[in-house]
Amino acid sequence: MTRNARRPLGLAQLSLLNTAPPDLVGIAAEAGFDFIGVRVRPVTPAERPYDLQPGSPMLRETLVRMRDTGVTVRDIEFLLLDGSDQREAWLRMMEAGQALEASSLTVAGADPDAARLVHTLARMSEDGREFGITPALEAISYQPVASIAKAADIARQAGCHIVVDTLHFNRYNGAGPVRQREELRANADLVPLLQLCDGPAERPTSRETLVIESRSEREVPGEGEFGLAEVVAALPDGLPVSVETPSDRRVAELGELGWARRLKSGLDAVLAEAGTLRKPGTLHTAVAK
Template identity: 80%
Template sequence: MTGTVRPAVGLAQLSLLNTTPPQLLGIAAEAGFDFIGARVRPVTAAERPYDLQPGAPMLRETLARMRDTGVSVRDIEFLLLDGTDQQEAWLRMMEAGQALGAGSLTVAAADPDSARLVHTLARMTEDGRGFGIMPTLEAISYQPIASIAQAADIARQAGCRIVVDTLHFNRFRGPDSSGTDPGQWDELRDNAGLVPLLQLCDGPARRPSSREDLVTESRSEREVPGEGDFDLAAVVTILPEGLPVSAETPSDRRVAELGELGWARRLKSGVDAVLVAADALRDAENLQEAGPR
């Protein structure tokens, strides 16, 4: 095996959505993760809100747990850009992110007006400089910005970056494709330099047939990395070596079966197996390129 760089491995909040950030840090530490992603703003009215604003008791508890465990907060989430003026919301998120030491804020786009979206993201990017926070645009398979190419084009114009989620990477279906769009692989290669973080999960090859089912899968029915049909090792090898990876793998059913810590440990084992497979794939590709000796 070549001397590969071990990537930092994180546990995304969505994997344990009902676990508070301080508790998530403790679970992540016991399971062997290096960092977590923190949800500083709820996405739906049904979600439990976590107050991580400066001065909040939960922020103090979270910072203390970070010191005790050595686990960091690398990214915060989540804002769906809908075309309205959301600056107040993202500034509050950036305040929380700065207090936590995070470096990126994940957003997605429901705004179909690309020019307005570029303007919004450019404003976010400018505001983020004062907090040390970079917006990262995620392509969501059931939103207007659904492909790697679309997200990368918008991000380049706005001066920000993109985050890749292997569920949505595999669920995007182009206009001339009955399954996963094969062009996604070329788009990932072409835009790998824009990606600061890879979110890992697995799933069946068959794409859900409706938008409602896509949303349900995304929020509560993903599979452990390495236990589904996605070619996760190939995705890892396309991206820069040593790129941080985060397990974003919600499953209400299996959290109920295994408990929070059991689920986190299962995810960490899955991610580790994918990274080992990626190392082997890189070695094979390097040998093939070297040719016979």
């Protein structure tokens, strides 16, 4: 398997949502990725649940595949913080994450009460220290926490991280790309992971279509209009990058491994372009677009 010499590259679970984690490890290895993200808790009732709790057969199989391939698990997901008491849920997630040697747990802010959300995340962060896992708040374009700036402000108060997903980065309707990249650079110290996908410049017109795009139909990095290289270049050079690009249509067309390889090829092309933007005299011009 070809490894990236400069930064760890990952394959997010959402890119192959119906692929069980042990198989996802094998596919990631064959496609040339270094790590995967794992969904240890389903987000919707329609999703296939993956039992990765300590002692489960699937966990044992996943760990065997990880040892055999060298592919690791960096992040687990996903918990929508809605203001209710979800401590039992996140503790179970952290147990699974610790067993997988993950270091990050992705959450989203659906709670409209910002002070309560800060309190919830602070409690999560405190619990996470026992497991070696830090919550990472993802700004999602159709949730109350939709911008990098708001996610970062909450994360700093709560003592946690933020995850940047280029779909929601581009779909947020409150700031232009230049301002968004400025906010990203200003909060780069909070970002443990960048999630890449691409898409058309035109924003879906309703919340429903935003959700559909987010969950089931994104584009290969470099094949859309998101300006991904500029986003990559705005963050530290060695930051881990994961491809989070679901497409039911393309998986059916190419198969799981074919889709993973297509994503890896697109990712490599975006990173190569971002490398040229880092050359003296080019970054300022690129981010000013």
